[in-house]
Structures are given as structure tokens and as C-alpha cells.
């Protein structure tokens with residue numbers, strides 16, 4: 001079967017790799033949609049493939065005999081084959097899996113934090129192929145309701161969950177002011193999440209014209225262009241000199257984290273969801289204007305089938321519409337071109353729907 005494989009740092013190509021077979025607890029899914037994500041770029045450019053097994057020891061068997069790292073962790077599809085012990089699925093079911101999978105047994109999984117599993121769960125790999133494997137399927141996979149499109153389901157597997165999670169884990173209250181730094185796909189999901197949860201004033205920070213437009217569409221009242229104005233002083237003046245109740249860092253840079261820590265009100269919450277990738281350390285201002293007393297929350301994609309079901313319900317009953325995120329459609333066989341487009345941020349790209 002064809003799969004997009006990382007064969008060298010920064011390089012992906014479509015290759016024929018062996019068809020996966022499901023081990024115990026696993027399912028094999030026939031891909032109906034995949035997409036490229038900012039985290040894929042970290043796996044491609046910053047994180048050496050040799051580090052994948054130390055990071056996720058359960059990947060050793062998965063990678064054995066493959067010519068490289070099968071790429072992609074966001075995917076939707078139809079169950080093709082079911083491994084021993086899987087009880088919730090059968091071939092033909094339309095499903096997706098959280099991009100981070102949990103084992104269901106470790107301490108973190110028991111507290112509902114499947115995305116930071118220490119019991120053998122891992123990031124999915126290989127969704128940018130004709131078929132992909134999901135471990136611990138009964139824990140991590142949900143059937144997709146008919147009213148939820150592949151586009152929405154695939155967002156629920158990662159960036160919608162993370163973006164909405166930024167707002168939930170900040171415990172944003174109805175009417176709170178929220179300022180979100182960066183409106184790439186992830187930041188846009190945080191904007192939609194703040195609006196869906198009942199934010200008051202939503203301020204976003206972005207300079208790319210297409211992203212500014214998408215931000216307004218998804219719920220921002222004010223978009224600050226950092227090339228024209230200083231975001232922190234603008235947020236201060238828009239919030240009567242107090243700072244926002246909640247600030248969100250959504251790209252993974254020191255500069256935007258710094259902005260988020262300085263634009264939050266005294267006692268407010270800084271919520272960080274950007275993936276800092278190769279950045280080994282973050283520093284944080286401990287002085288005015290936000291003063292010392294504040295919460296800092298960092299979030300990895302909230303995962304597991306119940307999480308997916310909640311997101312599906314807010315899509316179909318809460319009428320959350322994230323379709324503005326899909327700016328491009330390409331064939332799965334064009335995934336390497338999709339990476340180039342995404343990396344160079346050409347043509348106002350946000351999400352690229354890749355279909356067989």
C-alpha cells in the first residue's frame with residue numbers, strides 16, 4: 001500500500017510499504033481523509049526518527065522493516081480489520097481515533113489524561129497512507145456520527161480537541177475576555193472554542209490576511225496585527241488596562257508565550273497549547289503588568305473516545321462550524337506536495353484535506 005514516509009530529515013515521499021495487520025487490541029483503518037498538521041512538521045524537521053522509539057517504546061515493533069517513519073497522525077476512515085480482543089468495532093464502521101492514544105490502564109489514563117499515557121500509548125503515525133493502524137482501539141477510537149463530516153471528525157482528532165481544551169483547562173467563565181496569540185489552524189480552534197464556551201470579548205493576534213479573515217469568521221471580535229501594533233498594549237487598552245481573563249499561546253514560540261504571560265490580567269490564566277518543538281526551555285516574566293499571581297496551564301491534545309464523542313456532539317448539536325479551516329483539497333498521493341505547501345504557508349493555507 002502507498003504511504004507518505006519520512007525517509008530523511010525534512011524529506012517525505014510516497015512509498016509502497018507492507019499492508020499493516022492488526023495486533024491484539026488494534027484495528028486497521030482504510031483512510032478516507034488525512035491532513036497535514038504543524039506537529040507533523042516537527043516530526044519531519046526537528047525530531048530525529050531515532051528519537052521516536054525512546055519517545056514511544058511501543059513504536060519499535062511498528063517501525064520494524066519499514067523504510068522510514070510513516071507520517072500523519074490525523075485521519076478518518078473505515079475499519080478494515082480488527083485485532084484480537086477488540087470489542088467495540090467491526091469492519092465497515094466509520095471511525096476516527098484521537099491522535100494521541102492511551103493504553104487505558106496507566107495512572108494518566110485512569111485520570112482521563114489519555115494523551116499523556118505512560119503505559120504504551122503513543123502518537124498515531126501513518127494516517128497519510130492508504131491504511132493505518134490504531135493501538136488500544138477500544139480506548140481511543142470513536143464511531144463518527146452521520147451528521148459529522150470527515151473534515152470535522154479529523155479536526156476532532158487533534159486541533160479542535162486541543163484548541164477547545166485550551167479554553168476548558170483555563171476554566172474560562174461565561175463572559176470572560178480571551179486573547180489568543182496566533183491564528184494558525186490550532187489558534188483558530190481556540191478562538192472557536194472560546195466562542196462556543198461563551199466568552200465575552202475575544203481578541204486574537206495574527207498578521208496573515210487569510211488567517212485574520214478566518215479568525216473573524218470563527219468568533220474574534222478584534223484581530224490585532226502585530227506588524228502594525230504592539231499586541232500586549234492593545235490587549236491592555238481593550239480590557240480597560242486590566243489584561244485579558246484568559247490568554248492563549250497557540251503556536252509554540254517564546255515571543256507569543258511571552259505576550260500571553262504579559263497580556264493576562266492579575267489572577268488570570270495563561271493557557272499554552274503551541275508545540276514548542278525544538279525549543280528546550282520557556283522563560284516567563286514574573287513582574288507587572290500581570291503581577292505574580294496567575295495560573296499557567298499547558299495542554300496536550302485531550303484524547304480518548306469519550307472526548308471525541310463530546311466534540312462530535314458540539315459539532316452536530318452545538319452547530320460549531322469549523323469548515324473555514326479547510327482551504328485546500330488534494331489527493332493522498334500528493335501528500336509530499338501538501339507538506340511543501342504547508343511548510344511554506346503558501347496560498348493562505350490552513351488545513352489541507354487529503355483524500356484517496
Ligand SMILES: [Zn+2]
Pocket residue numbers: 037038039040073074099158159
Ligand atoms: Zn496534529
Ligand SMILES: [Zn+2]
Pocket residue numbers: 102103104105106107108109114116117118119120121
Ligand atoms: Zn495509559
